[in-house]
Amino acid sequence: MAKMWAGRTDGATEKIADDFNSSIRFDCRMYQEDIKGSMVHAAMLAQQNILTQDDADTLIAGLEGILQDLDDGNLTIDMECEDIHMFVEAVLTERLGDVGKKLHTARSRNDQVALDVRMYLRSQIDEISALVKELVVAITDKAEAYKDAIMPGYTHLQRAQPITFGHHLMAYAMMLLRDLGRLADTRKRLNQSPIGCCALAGTTYDTDRYFEAEHLGFDGICMNSLDGVSDRDFCVELMSAISILMMHLSRFSEEIILWSSWEFKFIELSDAYTTGSSIMPQKKNPDMAELVRGKTGRVYGDLMALLTTLKGLPLAYNKDMQEDKEAVFDACDTVKMCLQVFAPMVATLTANRENMLLAAQKGFINATDLADYLVKKGMPFRSAYKISGQLVAYCIQNNTVLENLPLETYLCYSELFADDLYNEISLKTCVEKRISQGGTSVASVEQQIQYVKEALV
Numbered sequence: 001m002a003k004m005w006a007g008r009t010d011g012a013t014e015k016i017a018d019d020f021n022s023s024i025r026f027d028c029r030m031y032q033e034d035i036k037g038s039m040v041h042a043a044m045l046a047q048q049n050i051l052t053q054d055d056a057d058t059l060i061a062g063l064e065g066i067l068q069d070l071d072d073g074n075l076t077i078d079m080e081c082e083d084i085h086m087f088v089e090a091v092l093t094e095r096l097g098d099v100g101k102k103l104h105t106a107r108s109r110n111d112q113v114a115l116d117v118r119m120y121l122r123s124q125i126d127e128i129s130a131l132v133k134e135l136v137v138a139i140t141d142k143a144e145a146y147k148d149a150i151m152p153g154y155t156h157l158q159r160a161q162p163i164t165f166g167h168h169l170m171a172y173a174m175m176l177l178r179d180l181g182r183l184a185d186t187r188k189r190l191n192q193s194p195i196g197c198c199a200l201a202g203t204t205y206d207t208d209r210y211f212e213a214e215h216l217g218f219d220g221i222c223m224n225s226l227d228g229v230s231d232r233d234f235c236v237e238l239m240s241a242i243s244i245l246m247m248h249l250s251r252f253s254e255e256i257i258l259w260s261s262w263e264f265k266f267i268e269l270s271d272a273y274t275t276g277s278s279i280m281p282q283k284k285n286p287d288m289a290e291l292v293r294g295k296t297g298r299v300y301g302d303l304m305a306l307l308t309t310l311k312g313l314p315l316a317y318n319k320d321m322q323e324d325k326e327a328v329f330d331a332c333d334t335v336k337m338c339l340q341v342f343a344p345m346v347a348t349l350t351a352n353r354e355n356m357l358l359a360a361q362k363g364f365i366n367a368t369d370l371a372d373y374l375v376k377k378g379m380p381f382r383s384a385y386k387i388s389g390q391l392v393a394y395c396i397q398n399n400t401v402l403e404n405l406p407l408e409t410y411l412c413y414s415e416l417f418a419d420d421l422y423n424e425i426s427l428k429t430c431v432e433k434r435i436s437q438g439g440t441s442v443a444s445v446e447q448q449i450q451y452v453k454e455a456l457v
């Protein structure tokens with residue numbers, strides 16, 4: 001196929017080299033950004049008297065037509081082209097003749113691709129953020145419904161202290177709020193326009209980079225042309241933010257998987273978000289959560305792939321950088337798929353209050369509160385801690401729980417014990433008294449829900 005860049009060479013490359021070199025398979029998804037960028041470029045060239053207004057109008061109308069035809073499916077992208085930039089220019093020239101060849105004045109594919117990727121990822125960030133918000137809403141709604149459902153809180157996966165299911169869920173809402181912050185930060189740094197950096201050194205034409213930046217919704221321009229065409233930090237940064245987000249989804253998935261097991265039976269996922277086994281009729285598998293957990297590894301891989309590609313690259317543009325797109329597109333596609341299934345999976349799950357409470361009643365998770373009871377009666381914490389531990393040991397030996405020990409037994413360990421201890425160590429009291437900010441009491445969880453709701457608007 002004749003190359004647009006034939007000149008220095010005859011452009012007669014081998015088919016296998018063309019296929020290897022080509023990026024149109026994956027950069028075709030940026031056709032809208034590419035065309036919009038070109039329309040603004042043509043307008044800028046006219047404003048600066050680099051092109052006549054007539055030529056610019058013709059180019060803009062031609063580009064508009066291509067955009068329309070691609071949107072409507074009346075034009076198919078030719079996969080034989082090297083990349084989306086070449087394809088659009090080829091169609092334009094085919095439709096307009098020589099005027100089409102004027103579009104690429106004062107521009108290079110190096111700044112063009114940097115522009116397209118930034119614009120594309122900007123809208124990806126907006127889409128991902130909207131999906132994260134939907135998940136946060138699903139979580140806070142669930143937390144509201146279960147703000148008084150007592151369950152064991154764990155450390156080392158050992159029952160530790162009583163908490164509520166609502167409190168536990170709200171921990172994930174907080175993580176996701178930070179993820180939203182990271183996405184917003186990335187967007188801010190990404191939103192600088194590289195167009196006009198040209199191949200690497202800028203241009204001798206009297207261009208107006210601010211005009212293009214402004215018309216394409218950027219906050220400013222990349223201030224060094226070498227950097228503008230070589231910077232892929234924004235891809236790395238976005239994939240880092242997505243990796244952290246996936247890490248959160250993966251931890252949540254792991255708990256959903258555990259909680260769904262017969263060993264826990266704390267929650268039941270809706271049938272719509274589980275699968276059966278082809279051989280074991282009793283199975284109800286949390287496949288969605290497992291896949292999210294699994295795909296987290298894939299997203300980390302995308303991040304590592306690009307970091308490794310960029311490491312050691314000299315300035316300015318190198319073809320290696322074409323590898324940015326598949327990685328970052330895959331990370332965006334994957335996290336969006338995960339979020340789309342995660343939010344309704346959370347929204348439709350039900351918690352088994354009885355089983356959670358049952359689990360909370362075992363494991364002596366009120367032992368801290370028993371120690372605190374003695375502290376409040378004047379005993380130093382370390383001594384109280386010891387007595388509480390001895391009472392737990394006594395219970396284990398006698399196959400009972402703290403709530404069921406008679407007062408006489410308590411009195412053998414300390415004179416400070418009295419009848420009010422039973423209320424003090426009831427799980428409900430343990431939860432209700434944890435009114436510290438961020439704590440597990442219903443009032444504290446309500447505050448957390450309110451905080452998240454306000455952060456979302």
Ligand code: ARG
Nearest residue numbers: 023083109110113317321322
């Ligand atoms: N397809 C290329 C990429 O994705 C576009 C830039 C090509 N530039 C070049 N000098 N060959 O990076």
